[in-house]
Amino acid sequence: MKSTFFTFFMLFFLIACKKEAPTKLNDWQIISENVQFKEDEGNFHIKSGNFKFDIPKEKLPFKKVILLNASLVGYFAELNLEHNIIGISSPEYVYSKKIQQLVQNGKIQNVGNEQKYDLEKIIALKPDAIFTNYIASFENTYDLIKKNGIEIIFLDEYLEQDPLEKSKYLLLFGQLFNQEQAAASRFDLIAKRYDSLTALAKSAANRPIVLANEMYGNQWFLPGGKSNLAQFIHDANAIYINADNAESKAIPLSFEEVFVKGQKAEYWVNIGNHQHKRELLQINPNYTKLPVYNQGKLYTINGREVGKSNDYFESGVVRADLVLQDYIKIFHSELLPDYKLTYLRELK
Template sequence: MPSVRSLAPGRRQAAAAVFLAAALTLTACGGASGPPADAKAAAAGKGCIEDFDPAKDYFPVKSTVKHAENFTLRYEKSYQVLTVKEPFPKGKPESYVLVKCGAPKPELTGELASAQQVTVPVKSLYSASTTHLPLLTETGTLDVLTGVASAVAISSAEVLERVRAGEVVEYAKDRTLDAEAVIGAKPDVLMTQGTDDPQYPKLRQAGIAVVANAEWLEPSPLGRAEWVKAMAALTGAEQRAGEVFDTIEGDYRKVAAKGAQAVAAGRPVEVLPGTMYQGTWSMPAGGSYAARLIKDAGGTYPWASERGTGGLQLNFEGVHAKGGRAPVWIADQQWKSTADAVKADSRYGQLKALTGGAVWTNTKAVGPGGGNDYFERGVLRPDLVLADLFALMHPDRAKGHTFTFYELVPKA
């Protein structure tokens, strides 16, 4: 069960919305006479500021970041500062100034003087990763999604329906970002998948905000899930995002407590995570997201003490020598039987889990195009992932559990 992500995405924008955004910006920054009555009415309908008061706090609901390590939120009266510490591996921190619609753009100094300023709540968002989609669906803000990189990897029926209806377009079908198409559509924000792209500077120059989402660099499951609050800062769904996360956190802790109880009553269950790819076994390091899930579910594996948050690249012989006797194998391939595993690599037949134990794979919920919901909704819902892992490790303590992401591979 390695720490893997899947890419996907979002877009759209009506000419009327563009005109309204421009009108609100002009009136917010402009003359002493204030916005005309029709603009004020439109602003009120969008939850925007009508009569700006510099002394008033326009963020009555504020998000508190507790688990995420890669982003921070700071609130001022009419704007907030979202800072992503590592927008992509080894990248320098990026800050975004999120200005409440109807408020004048703040005059900033220092590092924030050159920061991108984004009017919020946004009306149109392009998404570069399927992991963003649940952040919108679970907070009731899916209507802002107007573009996705590619629809192939999407598993959400709700999002796919919007793609079919033409409300969401694809801007990187061949995995290459079509900068001209994005610029022509003028989305308020393009949210990245936590990697850099040579086309991003061109988008910024064209006035399109490029905001990094690098949740995949978080080492903890709850840290990844908490990026729902970063998305909410853009969409104005802070209240709902807080409620969603609190429920997820509470449910996760309940399952983790069961895992701890199971260990206290006996021993951690020995598992073997991951599979071979092009001759190399990718094994999660001990400080990784996957390692934390295994530990919290009441399991362990021979590399759990290895330092690092990424993956260890091992050969089969080394994996078999240290972990080949594990009774539970947590794989990530869409196998219909253990015969498929042996067909993929005959050496798998030497593993105890395949011959006398249990092989599980995280492919129970796969969309029509092959998109795996484990890599989509599973990032926001580590409570459901953990519940599955606890049940497959401790079946006697989770009788009647309905699996969300994992399924048992039948014996051949």
């Protein structure tokens, strides 16, 4: 009797599993609140912000694409998809040596910039798809591209404030370029390292207070308490001076307002691309009134910068684990004694 029951149970279990498989095909894979994707028998579907894209499966994987913003380059480099890029805008802002070489060799074409895209070249290249951030003022340009039968996909990864959600875009690119396993493997590695580093940071004996960014004109654009940078500082076990703010965007404040908030700051991070500390005084001599300027440690984000390109905004978009590792090294150097900074650099 027990044997009969067990056989019946296993048969029921197998049937249930077989019935469950098709529904999984239709489940949305969540990247973030902004981006999700799923596939059915005929199409691959992407939701990105207010846009939805339905791509026939016979058009996948993409073989040749154009990128209209450099921040997406990091995903292609992480998955070794550089040779799938046939055009890129503003290549001078790209840090990747491999892509720069492909541009020099004519394998990747310069298709203009945000002031003026070379539409004739873009259309002549006949890409399988174009990836870009959505800019409302370019709607006419987008319409012209679509009328020429070119798929244009809007991905606004810069809106993501959770560092690992930015990294998770790898899974979407893995699907579009037949690199699912490689993408899953890379994201899993990044996520596990990030979580491990977060746990390591929590073991630190103290939590230093941190100031960020700098003044532009008469305003100090201080990242909100729900911003990407605020999350990095929190996960590196430090106290961000604007952590109690509920915004994800940067908040324009006067010097006086930041001066009050930053009185106890011990570190000042994500300063621009300055080479020497004294350069800050050319922007605003009042910086000398900040205790952190005189007694603290200052860090720029130009640890990997060549010309107009900055890898913090390229591979750093994908490698959340390495960015976090930099902040932990800065705030708790004793936890990573042998590690040298990747993206940030001390300003002296």
